[in-house]
Amino acid sequence: EIVMTQSPATLSVSAGERVTLSCRASQSVSNDLAWYQQKPGQAPRLLIYGASTRATGIPARFSGSGSGTEFTLTISSLQSEDFAVYYCQQYNNWPPWTFGQGTKVEVK
Amino acid sequence: EVQLLESGGGLVQPGGSLRLSCTASGFTFNSYSMSWVRQAPGKGLEWVSLISGGGSRTYSADSVKGRFTISRDNSKNTLYLQMNNVRAEDTAIHYCARMLRGVITGSAFDIRGQGTMVTVSS
Numbered sequence: 597e598i599v600m601t602q603s604p605a606t607l608s609v610s611a612g613e614r615v616t617l618s619c620r621a622s623q624s625v626s627n628d629l630a631w632y633q634q635k636p637g638q639a640p641r642l643l644i645y646g647a648s649t650r651a652t653g654i655p656a657r658f659s660g661s662g663s664g665t666e667f668t669l670t671i672s673s674l675q676s677e678d679f680a681v682y683y684c685q686q687y688n689n690w691p692p693w694t695f696g697q698g699t700k701v702e703v704k
Numbered sequence: 705e706v707q708l709l710e711s712g713g714g715l716v717q718p719g720g721s722l723r724l725s726c727t728a729s730g731f732t733f734n735s736y737s738m739s740w741v742r743q744a745p746g747k748g749l750e751w752v753s754l755i756s757g758g759g760s761r762t763y764s765a766d767s768v769k770g771r772f773t774i775s776r777d778n779s780k781n782t783l784y785l786q787m788n789n790v791r792a793e794d795t796a797i798h799y800c801a802r803m804l805r806g807v808i809t810g811s812a813f814d815i816r817g818q819g820t821m822v823t824v825s826s
Contacts, residue, residue, distance in 0.1 A: 623779050625733075628810060629750060630812035630813070632749070632813075632815075637733075638818075639799055639815050639817060639818055639819055640741075640799070640815050641815070642804070642812055644817065645804060645812040646812075651804075651814075670808065683748065683749055685749070685812065685813070687810065687811060687812055687813075690763070691751075691754070691763040691764075691765070692751055692763075692765050692766070693739075693751040693754070693785055693813070694751070695748055695749040695750070695751070696748070697748050698749075
């Protein structure tokens with residue numbers, strides 16, 4: 597089973613800041629990596645797939661990069677609606693499909 | 705517009721059974737593999753089960769293998785999760801998701817519904 601590890605667990609930031617979230621896989625997942633955003637009381641929403649492709653309707657301030665075992669989600673200028681929990685997930689080696697434990701982006 | 709509507713959750717006693725449903729619309733249901741993903745209260749996301757578009761291939765997490773069964777009725781555009789012998793640790797919001805590319809390989813989860821809550825308690 598591939599273990600996904602996200603860092604940091606919590607990120608305290610101010611609106612307008614640039615934010616970088618990290619995700620590491622225990623073995624290579626090529627670019628079969630997705631990022632999801634989950635706001636309180638809502639279902640997770642797909643942000644990025646293929647490590648760097650934005651899903652439909654996702655603003656350009658969200659970008660993903662990386663391949664193999666190291667991945668990054670960047671929010672270029674954090675908006676108030678971006679405070680949420682972000683999860684990475686691999687779909688290269690399955691079953692099981694595995695998620696990271698999440699990074700909470702909170703107000704500083 | 706792609707829509708997934710989960711139903712069937714509720715309170716069930718340990719050892720009991722429950723069947724979840726997910727009704728799909730806005731896409732060609734039988735062309736898409738589908739999954740269940742769950743989230744325990746205050747916890748992260750966990751993949752539960754997956755079924756191919758035609759229903760011939762299924763996969764389940766070790767945590768539910770032998771207890772949960774995923775199935776689908778393509779004539780009704782509906783996905784199911786039969787949950788038997790439930791445990792306290794099955795308490796979670798259960799989301800259904802379509803595989804983004806339709807096929808299993810190379811597909812992320814496309815979660816569209818609000819989920820259905822399952823609570824296992826005596």
